[in-house]
Amino acid sequence: MSSKDCGNHGHKKWRKRTRRCCAGLLIFNFFLLVTILIVWAILQPSKPRFVLQDVTVYNFNNTVPNVFSSSFQVTISSRNPNERLGIYYDKLDVYANYRSQQITFSTLIPPTYQGHKDVNIWSPFIYGTDVPIAPYNSIALGQDQAAGTVLLLIKIDGRVRFKIGTFITGKYHLYVRCPAFITLGAKTTGIVVGENAIKYQLVQRCKVSV
Secondary structure (H helix, E strand, O other): HHHHHHHHHHHHHHHHHHHHHHHHHHHHHHHHHHHHHHHHHHHHHOOOEEEEEEEEEEEEEEEOEEEEEHHHHEEEEEEOOOOEEEEEEEEEEEEEOOOOOEOOOOOOEEEEEEOOOOOEEOOOOEEEEEEOHHHHHHHHHHHHHHOOOEEEEEEEEEEEEEEEEOOEOOEEEEEEEEEEEEOOOHHOOOEEEEEEEHHHEEEOOOOOOO
């Protein structure tokens, strides 16, 4: 009888310790979460702001049905609006879309750090040679070219981290969407900057999601 009582007593003590450890862990996690929320509210972090400054068109060829070749240089500026928060751009892929279809290969922008209130400017080349496009997009692109205006979407997909003092957060997905209106033929608003190259000054604010 006594041996059974000792066994039950030990089991009860173990259960009490387990409950205390769980309760302590929950309380610690609660206070940690509250601290993070308070710090986040004080800092009031804002998403980076992107602007598509200009697009230079070197090649824009849709003469072969369902195949598109193009070459652009885009100038994109990024501004960190935060006073106490830095941004690590770990990976940024830039490419062009037409009617929800990617028409160029992705160009990688080198990783960089953006300090408080800093501005970064990138001018990557994006291009696609004999890129297959959907038949309905090929027809729509021909119609847009004939009308003299083509709407492209310059996209940036990447990963970012935020730095608060010495603390660095985990990685977040960054999605940037910049509309670019390209006028062609007699309606062009671009400036000839070289042989078969036309530069369009856009200064178009981009939509940013993190």
